[in-house]
Amino acid sequence: MKLYYTPNSPYARICRITAIEGGLGDRLELDWVGLRTPDSPVVAISPLGRVPLLQDGDLVLPEARHICAYLDEKSGRQTVARYGDWQAVAAEAQSLAFLDVVTVWSRETRRQEEDRSAFMLEVADIQVRRGLAHLNKTLEVPTGAPPISFDTLCIVAGLGMMRFYELVPDWREAHPTLAAWSDAYDAVPSIAESAPSQDALRPLTR
Numbered sequence: 001m002k003l004y005y006t007p008n009s010p011y012a013r014i015c016r017i018t019a020i021e022g023g024l025g026d027r028l029e030l031d032w033v034g035l036r037t038p039d040s041p042v043v044a045i046s047p048l049g050r051v052p053l054l055q056d057g058d059l060v061l062p063e064a065r066h067i068c069a070y071l072d073e074k075s076g077r078q079t080v081a082r083y084g085d086w087q088a089v090a091a092e093a094q095s096l097a098f099l100d101v102v103t104v105w106s107r108e109t110r111r112q113e114e115d116r117s118a119f120m121l122e123v124a125d126i127q128v129r130r131g132l133a134h135l136n137k138t139l140e141v142p143t144g145a146p147p148i149s150f151d152t153l154c155i156v157a158g159l160g161m162m163r164f165y166e167l168v169p170d171w172r173e174a175h176p177t178l179a180a181w182s183d184a185y186d187a188v189p190s191i192a193e194s195a196p197s198q199d200a201l202r203p204l205t206r
């Protein structure tokens, strides 16, 4: 199995952590690809050229949630909420939406200054701060090993991006429960080793 990824993609990060936690780290070949480059190997098999993208034989599977469900099938674990368990699906969808709005915000900040939309920056700021307040109110700090699920990994990846791009500088003081929750997860080796890094940062291009 091969995962096309970029090191700072939060969606790919979720897949990488899920593979490691499922004991599939050795079976998953990682291929760091360029984005928005016509010669990217991803474009040849998936027209929009996005990551994460999993290839296993003739299967070419986009979307982090589907990839994690596929990895679950291989590992025998369940990290993705099962359709039917609608409360879990709803919680997962909220967490994914949090990651999505953090991603939108971080992308906007990475554009050339003259291309940035003040409106989009303001909307994303409001949404992310609402998301933080919701998470601070609803999450419980794990007492033992933090449960790894697609739901919790969306929050981990969203907070990781938010911190990396310094989007909400006072978030820890404003949301102490969430900060303690985040510290517990950041101590998990697969999460620590997959954190976004300056070395992997690339400018956004068309």
Ligand SMILES: N[C@@H](CCC(=O)N[C@@H](CS)C(=O)NCC(=O)O)C(=O)O
Pocket (backbone or CB within 6 Å): 008, 009, 010, 011, 012, 035, 036, 049, 050, 051, 052, 062, 063, 064, 065
């Ligand atoms: N909904 C997708 C989101 C994937 C996504 O946004 N990938 C970004 C990298 S983080 C990408 O490939 N962007 C390519 C582009 O913007 O051209 C998922 O869950 O996998």
